[in-house]
Amino acid sequence: MQNLAIDELPGGDNFSDVTSIFIDAAAHMEPGGLILREGFTLQDAMSAFEIGEPRLDSGMVVEEEERPPFDVWAPLLPQEICWIIDRSFSYEMLWHAGNPLAHTVFTCLYALVISEMHADVLPYGLDHDALRPPQLIPVVLRASICGLLKCCDLSWRELSKGHVHDAEDWQSDKGDTSLLEGMSVQNVIIGLDVATNWLLKSKKVPDPWVTALVARLNLRKALLQTIDANIFKSTSVFLDLINIARNHLKTVRTYPSPNLAPTSAAHLAFDPYIARTLNSTVPIRVIDVPPITETWDAIDALLDGWEEQQLLSQxxxxxxxxxxxxxxxxxxxxxxxxxxxxxxxxxxxxxxxxxxxxxxxxxxxxxxxxxxxxxxxxxxxxxxxxxxxxxxxxxxxxxxxxxxxxxxxxxxxxxxxxxxxxxxxxxxxxxxxxxxxxxxxxxxxxxxxxxxxxxxxxxxxxxxxxxxxxxxxxxxxxxxxxxxxxxxxxxxxxxxxxxxxxxxxxxxxxxxxxxxxxxxxxxxxxxxxxxxxxxxxxxxxxxxxxxxxxxxxxxxxxxxxxxxxxxxxxxxxxxxxxxxxxxxxxxxxxxxxxxxxxxxxxxxxxxxxxxxxxxxxxxxxxxxxxxxxxxxxxxxxxxxxxxxxxxxxxxxxxxxxxxxxxxxxxxxxxxxxxxxxxxxxxxxxxxxxxxxxxxx
Structure with a gap:
């Protein structure tokens, strides 16, 4: 292709470097500051996507938000599995509090790759580590995440009936992400039972963490069964499920969530900016996770609501x-x-x-x-x-x-x-x-x-x-x-x-x-x-x-x-x-x-x-x-x-x-x-x- 002559360049060549002018003008601004001209409109804000303004462009990744690639099979300690399960409970309660799934439940990256987490597809060549049994991920963690997604699915179906208002009381946007709509409740319960039996019989997890993990799996199972139960079919069974869940919650409180080091691989299991990769139109908002005791209190209040519901049904x-x-x-x-x-x-x-x-x-x-x-x-x-x-x-x-x-x-x-x-x-x-x-x-x-x-x-x-x-x-x-x-x-x-x-x-x-x-x-x-x-x-x-x-x-x-x-x-x-x-x-x-x-x-x-x-x-x-x-x-x-x-x-x-x-x-x-x-x-x-x- 023939090169263009300088005088043929669009706009000519009479350009001057004005970088110093902007540097001098912004010398007294705070980092992250923004100056809006008079009459700044929505159209101007939308055009910021083209210039990469991080506060308006959800697709732009700034340096402090960069994360290493997520490895679904990265070996984890039992306490790290316990921490991930607890945090998933917290995000579930935050969704029930009216936040979008993309900012809560789906920030757990395991929830997005649940279809890959099968024990029969464990990759070969994993380092043998007695402290980090590889079955913890495809058996225990997968069962818990499946229970989480199915609970959200059944809750979503009830909320979508229109008795409460979407985008006001709750957020229905799934971001084209699965809540295991095609998986039966019984299959999820079987997975939770299998995980519980493995923890109790394998002897690969130390005793304190066996009890802690089993209690959390049983709590998830009881919550799932209660959501799925027909309150009119057997009110006594419904009340029994609530009492069972209370007992498991009491055990969970007895074995508190561990405090992990900042370098723990478990922290990589959650990406607060995952919404940028989902089909979601909601602007990204990083939601602070409350103390775990507030999560257990929220679940306790959920059980109170079910108990009152059982009384009202009679x-x-x-x-x-x-x-x-x-x-x-x-x-x-x-x-x-x-x-x-x-x-x-x-x-x-x-x-x-x-x-x-x-x-x-x-x-x-x-x-x-x-x-x-x-x-x-x-x-x-x-x-x-x-x-x-x-x-x-x-x-x-x-x-x-x-x-x-x-x-x-x-x-x-x-x-x-x-x-x-x-x-x-x-x-x-x-x-x-x-x-x-x-x-x-x-x-x-x-x-x-x-x-x-x-x-x-x-x-x-x-x-x-x-x-x-x-x-x-x-x-x-x-x-x-x-x-x-x-x-x-x-x-x-x-x-x-x-x-x-x-x-x-x-x-x-x-x-x-x-x-x-x-x-x-x-x-x-x-x-x-x-x-x-x-x-x-x-x-x-x-x-x-x-x-x-x-x-x-x-x-x-x-x-x-x-x-x-x-x-x-x-x-x-x-x-x-x-x-x-x-x-x-x-x-x-x-x-x-x-x-x-x-x-x-x-x-x-x-x-x-x-x-x-x-x-x-x-x-x-x-x-x-x-x-x-x-x-x-x-x-x-x-x-x-x-x-x-x-x-x-x-x-x-x-x-x-x-x-x-x-x-x-x-x-x-x-x-x-x-x-x-x-x-x-x-x-x-x-x-x-x-x-x-x-x-x-």
Whole structure:
């Protein structure tokens, strides 16, 4: 090919070396620093791939990230095998916590070459080392990694049902990498048994590490069997598997994970940057592995979730299911279950065909009326049909279908993540109101009944359900830290109004329900609980009023945005107004009256609430449907008593409010989901002020 003349070169030859200019300009920059010009866009960031910017180009390998080639057959000590297995458990729990597989499980390089790890393909010429038996890799480590991948596969199948949200609760991206979808669970279990037998019989591994490795293999086997078990086929077997796993976990804790030298070959078994070689679009993120004790705690929490799931599968009161779901959010301990447990719990309740694996929609309707009023669905139908004054047939079929859809979706939503849970509740409020108005229409065809007649309160069943959901929507805003300081007074005031409507409804229903039945005991507990809760929300409304700017126009605009769920178009379909709808105008009037109320005492209100809650705790009267969750419901009451005690040093009258420092109120959902704490030194100052005033 003929060479080009210099004057024919594209762009000419008038180039100058400007390297020194850039060196001088960057002299004062820190290593790794980055300067972005004004208007830096996504297009500019994407073009960095072409220039090899390591923070944006996942395919670029910088010097400190270079690793020697991975040798799947590199001999390993038993303690190194133990360390790899423990670390794989950690990455599995990190995946369950919501991280991608490419950043957790698949960083174990053995998981990517599992198809090559067979004992019959051991390469010839391996150095004979009595301390590093070659069978440790194709027998022991392979069995453990297969168990890991199969556990992830079965978990992935449950999570992919859509009960929890991909990319929000969990990450479904497999990066085109196998989770042993084609291998049966039984084959994996056989491999684990073979590995256990080899460790026990070969005598090639020292005793301490034999026990440690066998315990880890048995733990993996028990976890796999539990994931694969049908909870309804044999609940006793399911519970036995959980107990077996607990015993193996206890043994694993007794034989802690070894501390390896930095030069150990086991460290090469994990590559945190492996995502660059997988078909993954997620940017690489190196996840710090927590201490191994946190991993065992996470597995213990997983077993707790399964145990609660087993108890729920034998619980046939829908109200108890509702309580259990609420307690998981209201109580900080135990923490929220991992997405896998929350998804499988929803599947246990309703699999898309039957409730609790055997009940049809009629059963759900029957439980609703029985648990609320103590009457059966059939008795409701019979009474209405016999006493209706309408010639038109009642829409029982439509009511049943609508109720079944509402109930199953509502119970499932109790196991959503807190944000999704609240969002679903807000959307469901319209349907609950429509359901309430339809029950009102049914009862309107009957003659007027006495307030002591149970059938008069049929619509109230839907109303108390809806009011409890409204209360949860409002109070969950504190737990999720959604409210600005200016929004908190209205939230507390509105919560008290919703509770007031709920209490009025319970007062009417208690006149008719049969005394001392389960529904009666539950209602009486709810009445006491809500009375105490109202006695706490009203003083919080008064105490938080100084947080407001009293710029009513701006506050009203914020109110409309925050409570838009209460003014949706769906309410226009009903001629019956929504009960306890938020009313900003009423709120502004109440603010003025509260500031002038000389008889109201915030501190006495908290003491009154405590006087209601304490007897409930001491008598352990947790209502009719608490069941096996009685202790946790009592713990909720204790937490509320603790909130009352922390707030008893607030002003004793509204006259003292000008001297109260509202900045001392600190909201921390980890202490209490709904109410703040009063800072200790602030509480001490309040006590001193009270003493000085008493002396004066």
């Amino acid at each position: 619980t046939f009161n829908v109200s108890t299911w509702e309580l259990a779901g609420n307690l998981r959010v209201w109580l900080p301990n135990p923490p929220l279950r991992i997405p896998y447990i929350r998804s499988s719990t929803q599947s246990v309740f309703y699999d898309g065909l039957l409730v609790l694996n055997k009940y049809n929609p009629t059963w759900v309707m029957d439980r609703f009326f029985f648990e609320t009023l103590g009457v059966s669905y059939q008795s409701v139908i019979q009474f209405v049909e016999q006493n209706t004054q309408s010639t038109r047939p009642q829409p029982w079929a439509d009511l049943q279908r609508g109720h079944f859809k509402l109930m199953t979706e509502y119970i499932r939503a109790l196991w959503y993540n807190p944000c999704r849970r609240r969002r679903y509740f807000m959307k469901a409020l319209v349907d609950l109101h429509i359901y309430y108005t339809r029950l009102m229409a049914v009862t309107s065809t009957m003659p007027d009944l006495q307030s002591t007649h149970i059938m008069k309160h049929i619509p109230a069943c839907a109303l108390v359900w809806r009011l409890s959901v409204v209360r949860e929507v409002v109070l969950s805003g504190f737990q999720l830290e959604l409210y600005t300081s200016e929004e908190k007074p209205f939230a507390y005031w509105y919560a008290s109004q919703v509770i007031e409507a709920h209490l009025a409804c319970l007062d009417d229903m208690l006149l008719a329900v049969q005394p001392d039945c389960l529904a009666d005991r539950e209602m009486r507990f709810q009445h006491s609980f809500l009375t105490a809760l109202q006695a706490m929300t009203i003083p919080m409304f008064a105490l938080s009023m100084p947080l407001m700017s009293f710029a009513w126009q701006q506050m009203h605009a914020n109110f409309l945005r925050r409570y838009k769920w209460a003014f949706g178009r769906g309410y226009d379909l009903s001629s019956v107004p929504a009960v306890a709808a938020p009313d900003f105008d009423n709120f502004t009037n109440v603010c003025g009256r509260m500031l002038q109320d000389e008889t109201f005492s915030p501190s006495d209100s908290f003491k009154f609430a405590q006087s209601i809650l304490t007897p409930l705790i001491e008598s352990r009267s947790a209502g009719g449907y608490a069941g096996l969750w009685t202790d946790e419901r009592i713990q909720l009451l204790r937490n509320l008593v603790g909130a009352c005690q922390r707030l008893q040093d607030v002003p004793s009258s509204m006259a003292e409010m000008p001297s109260f420092d509202v900045g001392l109120l600190k909201w921390d959902p980890q202490i209490n989901p709904w109410f703040p704490v009063l800072e200790s030194e602030g509480a001490e100052r309040r006590r001193n002020v009270h003493v000085r005033r008493a002396e004066t």
